[in-house]
Amino acid sequence: MENHHTVLNRPPAPLVSSTDDQEILDNIDGRMHGPMSGFIQKYFGDFQYVRQGAVLEILVDGRIAGRCAVPSVAPSPDNFLPWFSYYVSRELDGARGSWHTIPSGNVALEPESTDDGAGLLLSIPTSLVSNVQTRWDHVQVIGQFCRRGRVRYQDGLLRLCRSAHQVFSSQPTRLFLHGFYIRGSLVELWVFDRSGLYCSEVFDIQKDFIQFLSIILTYQRMTDHDLGKANSIETDEDGSYIILDDVAMPSPRKLYLESQPIVSRGGLVGAGTTCYRARTSNSNPWNYILKWKWRWARERPEDELLRLAKEKRAWGAVSLDYYKEVESTANLRRSLRWGAQRKFTQPHSQEEEHGSIEGQRQQDAFNTDGLDQYTEETDNFLQNRILACMVTSPVGRPLHTFQSLIELLLVFRDAIKCHRSLYYDAKILHQDISPGNVIILDSQDEGKPKGILIDLDSALELTEGQEVESDITGTRPFMAIGVLKSKRHTYRHDLESFLYVFLWTIITNHTENPPEASRLRQWSDGDWSELALRKSLDMDPDGFRDILHEFTPGFYSLKPLAESLHQILFPLRDGVIWTGTDDSLEAADKLYYGMTRAFEEAIASEGRRQT
Secondary structure, eight states: OOOOOOOTTOOOOOSSOOOOHHHHHHHHTTOEEOOOTTHHHHHHTTEEEEEETTEEEEEETTEEEEEEEOOSSOOOGGGHHHHHHHHHHSOOTTOOSEEEEEETTOTTOOOOOOTTEEEEEEEOOSSOOTTOOOOGGGEEEEEEEEOTTTSOHHHHHHHHHHHHHHHHHHOTTOOOEEEEEEETTEEEEEEEETTEEEEOOOEETTTSHHHHHHHHHHHTTOOHHHHTOOOOOEEETTEEEEEEOOTTSSSOEEEEEOSSOSEEOOOSSSOOOEEEEEEETTOOSOOEEEEEEEEETTSOOHHHHHHHHHHTTOTTOOEEEEEEEEEEHHHHTTTSOOOOOEEEOOOOSHHHHHHHHHHHHHHHHHOOOOHHHHEEEOSOOOOOEEEEEEEEEOOOEEGGGOOSHHHHHHHHHHHHHHHHHHHHTSOEEOOOOOGGGEEEOOSOOTTSOSEEEOOOTTOEEOOTTOOOOOOOOSOGGGOOHHHHTTOOOOHHHHHHHHHHHHHHHHHHTSSSSOOTTOGGGGGSSSOHHHHHHHHHHHHSHHHHHHHHTTOOGGGGGGHHHHHHHHHHHSOEETTEEOOOOOOSHHHHHHHHHHHHHHHHHHHHHHHHHHO
16 A cells, blocks of 8 residues: 655645546556446436426426526537537526536646547536636536547546546535546446546436436536535635534534645545644634545554554644544445446557547447546455544644754654654554654744654554554655565664655755656655666765765755764675665664664754754
């Protein structure tokens, strides 16, 4: 299992994402279901439509909720976009928001050619002002139209997923998202959530025009709940807040949130971790972190590990102030029957690629096959994810905001001490040492940690005789060589990750990414075996000297510390660096002591250098 965490307290991400199709494909492939019988009844069954001549009456609970004119003929694929723009641009009775057309894959929401298709977005802005610019945080339904024979099924679906990615990135607390995919005159309806995406059976606009028209009109009349918007955040004159209700509390209390999240993990499928700084109604400082995460139901809840760390008095452990499980994807998908998940079938040659496009032209022209025609079943089934809301304290600064070399050294020393206490006292192995999981604490009393570890999402409780799975866990650039080789994750691997985080922090120098020419940029690319080889070469004495050459003058004084840490973690055996783990208590003590001692000596040296 691989986790990617975002640096705590970073500025809000822009609405336009650099995520490419390959990343989206890796995220969704093997996590698709369909076609689902009962899909249309589940999401559109509460709305009924009765045609009265050239008028379509919209009924909700038997009452007329609106009327719309019915075009005399269904649009053809060649004139679908002009027809759609004209029809939905009119003032439709009872409609919410408005539809907008954007070029395929244009995440900037700007005009461009629509020769091979276009994205269709239902936007419901928070402001009633009519000229408010279309924004991804206003989009409530997404669509994708592709012209017949010009785009492969997979590529068109990825365009729809790209829009979904933008919506979830801009609306991180969303529960699910509606979408539809049109190829020529064939339509699939889709829903996206944190467990994956699933679709209806295919139908033809030409043959079932009233059904298509009814669905488009229904999207415009859905409530926020029907559209998948979370109702957990409310607003009053003091700002946005959530209500914390707990049996342990005498009465519910408000927790106010900053306007933008400090963590918002990208990707459609997965944890979708989102964090806000928060405060109580009678407090000015932002003293809490509010975290939403869609955890896999099979994973141990993070609150249990935080409570265990507190019970065992682990030094520097984060305090858990509130925890509640809010929703699950299994509940959101209730009433639908689930089989195995599906993945795309890939052509193996250029000839097959051309053949698949020609084959799709014929399929688009002569039948109504959809997802099942272009995918195959996997051995995997639905991964139920549970949305948990958690409040923790204290609030810290991100690692890259260190204000002096001494502060940086103190933070690393104390974070390693925190790791040691979790490992020894609470029998918890963190398993995801990364820049986003090390924070700086200000105004700490003497004897209290200056830096601590956060986020036990990937942590493991170690019990005697326990069989530990060798899943690949961590944040890609900082994974230990042994972990990349699928070895059992150990304390030594986490300490190795501390070295990578230390080098990364120095070479990035208060930014998030290394310079273009840095060797560290290669720590994120390739499969696990490629990364393991690359890391091994970089940790070889010659490769490590090249990394030290990337230190800028302001960090030259830390080169001896980096060399000491390297020698402690990678001793030479028969002329080759050793990356294994000695599980004995004596070996663990020696490694923890050696690393903390190296930082203490560097702190003393840096203090003398500054006086």
